[in-house]
Amino acid sequence: MTRQSRHIGAVGLGLALALGVGSGQASAQESKSAPLVKELTALLDQRKLDAIAAKAPDSPDQYVGALYFPGLQLLVVVARYSVPPLLNERILKKEYREVYIDLNSASIPDSKVFFEDLRADGLLPRREGDSPFDIYEGGGRRVLFDGDWRKQKLSEQEYLEAFRTADQQYAKALEALIAELKKAS
Numbered sequence: 001m002t003r004q005s006r007h008i009g010a011v012g013l014g015l016a017l018a019l020g021v022g023s024g025q026a027s028a029q030e031s032k033s034a035p036l037v038k039e040l041t042a043l044l045d046q047r048k049l050d051a052i053a054a055k056a057p058d059s060p061d062q063y064v065g066a067l068y069f070p071g072l073q074l075l076v077v078v079a080r081y082s083v084p085p086l087l088n089e090r091i092l093k094k095e096y097r098e099v100y101i102d103l104n105s106a107s108i109p110d111s112k113v114f115f116e117d118l119r120a121d122g123l124l125p126r127r128e129g130d131s132p133f134d135i136y137e138g139g140g141r142r143v144l145f146d147g148d149w150r151k152q153k154l155s156e157q158e159y160l161e162a163f164r165t166a167d168q169q170y171a172k173a174l175e176a177l178i179a180e181l182k183k184a185s
Contacts, residue, residue: 032167034122036174037074041120043181044068053091053099054180056173062111063087064173065100074120075100078173079107091180113138115170123170125163136166 044052050069056062061084066076077100081087090099103112117123118132126147127133133146143166144152149159 031122031124032171033117033174034124036171036178037117037120037122040066040174040178040181041068041070041074043178045070047181049096049181051097051100052177052181053087053096053103054176055088055091056176057179060084063091063099063103063107064176065096065103066173066177067097067100068120070120072118072120074115074117076115076117076170076173076177077103077107078113078169079103080111081107113169113173115166115173117170123163123167125160136162136170138166138169 040052044050051065051067053063053065056064056078059080061080061082062078063081063084064076064078066074068074081103087099087102090096090102104114114135114137115123116135118134123134123136123145125145127145133144135145136143141162143154143159143162145163145166149156152159154162
């Protein structure tokens with residue numbers, strides 16, 4: 001092997017690791033939410049709905065609401081609400097858009113988590129080309145999943161950990177919404 005080919009091989013390996021092709025990075029970047037978004041949006045399309053809401057299964061005062069813009073985006077909010085009976089009644093009446101609005105505007109502030117899935121295809125850790133990127137807001141932090149962790153003053157490890165956390169929370173929220181749609185049919 002020549003010195004030049006070793007250098008090219010080392011550069012290729014470095015590029016592969018930077019792009020997340022290495023074994024540790026690849027598993028960190030697989031989206032748990034992508035198949036769930038696909039299932040949720042198919043159910044919403046089938047039922048001709050643009051909003052859905054559900055009670056979170058783990059907390060008596062936590063709810064999930066979503067607005068869906070077919071082919072464009074899925075906006076999901078998870079938050080605690082100070083008057084659970086009001087949201088329970090709205091969910092029973094299938095007033096999903098109102099629940100989403102209440103969670104966005106009148107939820108307990110420190111409990112709110114918000115996802116902007118800008119292609120309604122699940123959270124992705126990096127944008128593809130010039131495509132829009134996903135955004136996560138929670139715990140007083142906003143993370144743009146555009147692949148540029150330095151611009152956000154994060155290390156690559158912090159950025160990938162933020163993605164894993166957001167994707168897990170998003171997947172859990174999506175599961176609650178899917179369960180509500182299946183229950184409502």
